[in-house]
Amino acid sequence: MSDQLNLMENMPEVFQGLRGKVTPNAPLANVTWLRVGGPAEVMFQPADADDLQDFLKKLPEEVPLLVVGVGSNLLVRDGGVPGVVVRLSAKGFGEINQISDTRIEAGAACLDKRLAAAAHLAGIGGFHFYHGIPGGLGGALRMNAGANGAETRERVVEVHAIDRRGEKHVLSNDEMGYAYRHSGAPADLIFTHAVLEGYPEASDAIKTAMDEVQHHRETVQPIREKTGGSTFKNPPGTSAWKEIDAAGCRGMMVGAAQMSPMHCNFMINTGNATAYDLETLGETVRARVLEHSGIRLEWEIKRVGTFREGQMVQKFLGRML
Template sequence: MMHGQALIDRLGDRLAGLRGRLTPNAEMDKITWFRAGGLAEVLFQPADEEDLAAFLRAVPEEIPLTVVGVGSNLLVRDGGIPGFVIRLSAKGFGQIERTATGGINAGAAAPDKRLAAFALEEGIGGFHFYHGIPGAVGGALVMNAGANGVETRERVVELRGLTRKGEITTFLAEDMDYSYRHSAVPAGVIFTSAVFEGYPEEKAAIKVAMEAVQNHRETVQPIREKTGGSTFKNPEGTSAWKEIDKAGCRGLMIGGAQMSPMHCNFMINTGTATGYDLEYLGETVRTRVLENSGIRLQWEIKRIGNFRPGHAVQEFLGQLL
């Protein structure tokens, strides 16, 4: 991986005129909620959609681009991330406002919790579940984020983004082929905002629903730990935590990484975990669940970047592929 400043210098005049911030060798452990992982070769935080479009047009397509959000369900490998990492700022992409037709237009960097709070203020029902999701709108659009029995696909109507060439593109919700923690977002598209619709509801009822979501999180999830949220997707017909528990992995530790004793589908950094520790623990859990129940757990946490030389982690530890 080239030094970050060398990549910026290589592109030279192509990047002239950008209003956003370019940070070479950015420390991703300061961004991710796991507080672990290597460097981004260059981190770019665009000023707004127009600035992002100019950046995309300027960067040759052979240079890797990786988009990250608030870092809540992100595991960065210790070898770092080559090319540019794009992180949308709340200032440029965090707007939330009513539409002319009574819906909600939300920027991709707006926190899910703020979208829920806005809906409460406006008396719009159906958004209480976002109060319990520690991410931002962009991630919710890509992965069809959901909680408490509601998913993003039930609220989103239209999505707006930029292609890898910097062209504005829009999608209707039905274009996204949404399913559990999945969407058919085309490769290279970066969502910048979306329109959502709910329904009129009394604020008192919305507040009760949001409080129930919060109480559930505080009661059963280790929300005060360095965690990435749910580690694995729920397999069909069962829950990931049940299979992890049956395989004897509640509280399992590798290095500074641990499967939470409180909720064993939550992986936590106890203080000294590396990206390697966390991913090796996850693959150990997948291996033991496969051996115990024949179920192949699928990662819900997004893992990005390169392994450090000599510290690669194979799926299912390479034993049961």
């Protein structure tokens, strides 16, 4: 990070008057579920949406900006992240409110599991699948997160966001441009909260559905490991884990990084893996699957930041293991 701008010294006016927390050289391995990666040059945790808006209006557009949620689906590279990392806190962006018999307003930092629990308590069906998604609502909105045959796009009414220039926006479901594990919303938008809608359902039925989701997770996924969840998106007509297994990559390791023997589309840090180990493993698996079946797997885990000098990971490594 030595070649990066010292933002807090060179642009003190940007960070003055903020009500949230500003941390220089902030460790990011501590906030990601894979527990790897270098620091953020500066991390900003805004107090609320107005604090975030004020900050964005002052931040020059040439300064790199990255938004991080709960870090469940994120691989931070070992060289760290230049510029500013914005991390929405549960205190400022985690509130959940029932606003009608079937609608819930929830902050972007709200955990998916908490959203499922709130819907259950309110007798609103259609949110049970969030009980099995290890992340926050902001990430779910961005990537159309789904599980057990349901997706976020089925629940979204409108999404509130702030753009890179500090302007507020409200996007309808159609304007979010949802597809499989994808949103077409502009990349510079930071989601702050959303209005979601389900349907009336008996509490017992919701609880049964949530229990089924939990049982599925516990029996087929390595939920007690340091993992980023599903590593690759499912290709059309098949499952990523089936193609990984068929290519002989179940249990494959690079350093302390491993494709889980339990669910081979889950990449895990077995101990002291580096981001380099994990990304090298992922690219090696992609190469093996491409060679075996002609299928080009696409990453579901988001990789961000810079490589450590001498450790750049090339795409589609050949047969090297």
